[in-house]
Amino acid sequence: MYLKSARALAALFLCVFALGSQAQNTAPKLPNVVILATGGTIAGTGATSTTTVGYTAATVGVDALIKAVPELQKVAHVSGEQTMQIASENMGDAQWLLLAKRVNTLLARADVDGVVITHGTDTIEETAYFLDLVVKSKKPVVVVGAMRPSTAMSADGPINLYNAVITAGSQEAVGKGVLVVMNDQINAAREVTKTNTTTLDTFKTPELGMLGYVIGGQPHFYRASTRKNTVDTEFDVTNLNALPRVDIAYTYANVDPTAVNAFVAAGAKGIVHAGVGDGSLPIKVRPALSAAHDKGIVIVRSSRVGQGIVARNGEANDDQLDFVVADTLNPQKARILLMLALTKTSNTKEIQRMFYTY
DSSP: OOHHHHHHHHHHHHHHHHHHHHOOOOHHOOEEEEEEEEEEEGGGSSSTTTTOOOOSSSOOHHHHHHTGGGGGGGTHHHHHHHHEEGGGGGGOHHHHHHHOOOHHHHHHHHTTOOEEOOOOOOSHHHHHHHHHOOOOOOOOEEEOOOOOOOSSTTOHHHHHHHHHHHHHOOTTTTTTTTEEEEEEEEEEEEOOEOSSSSSSTTTEEETTTEEEEEETTEEEEEEOSSSGGGGSSSOTTTSSSSOOEEEEEEEOOOOHHHHHHHHHHHHHHHHEEBTTTBOOOOTTTTTHHHHHHTTTTTEEEEESOOOOOOTTTTSOOHHHHHHOOOOOHHHHHHHHHHHHTTTTTHHHHHHHHHHHHH
């Protein structure tokens, strides 16, 4: 009798153990996400909990950022690297190349499912678009920042970072290009821009709209960008140690050619003209731009308006001038594409093709 009871108890134990093991085996596998920290407001500190302007950016390290959001461990296996520690107004070509190469190295690993980059908001759209053109993987890359420092009572950094990690570890974000995730919204790197100096909802895609939301711990996509990105671009930074100099000449009432001439003298290989309206060329500036073109400098006609298409042969005879138009890219993003284009060619017809492709 005792032996039968012991055998029954042992069988029951084995059954419970097997069910427990099966439950463990069927538990969802967490993705591996690497956070590359670059500084910015998300890593900033203020004098008081109500300091939301006048704070010091880039003071908190990546380990502290991760530790401040323990919920991350429930949605991903997270590791962090301090790639740099700067305010994003100091981001430059060298930092972009360093970051892009590190992202490509990480995404080439089988044990990395996605990358999150913490970044200052001032130039976040430029870094995101640069990466959108040079990352060579379909795995998610999410750039995230904050509008309030980590010490603020209403800091947005923790929830932004949480949502960014969720998105970077999701299958839904695969192949969507580089993304900017802030304020519960997902935007495409090519199209997003900062629209307000201080508010939390500053990042928007004014005309085309966001790609989706992060709600309830899940990314929800409603559209995708049609422009080629990441693995489908022709740009490769593997052997690049510098980028060609490209400057932006801003237009305003009564503008003169001083800026254009200065950029030519400084050795610019390309100039983006941020014109008024549909990229109009003021009569005082047009000769200077033509002279720059004659010296081999590629001229891209953009607009300071920030929305809309700059029409080829619209406000200027681009065919005759041999200028390139920026399509819908704002001046700062047109500059990035022109820099990368110039690593491949100085042929304006080829560069125009690139502006209509990316």
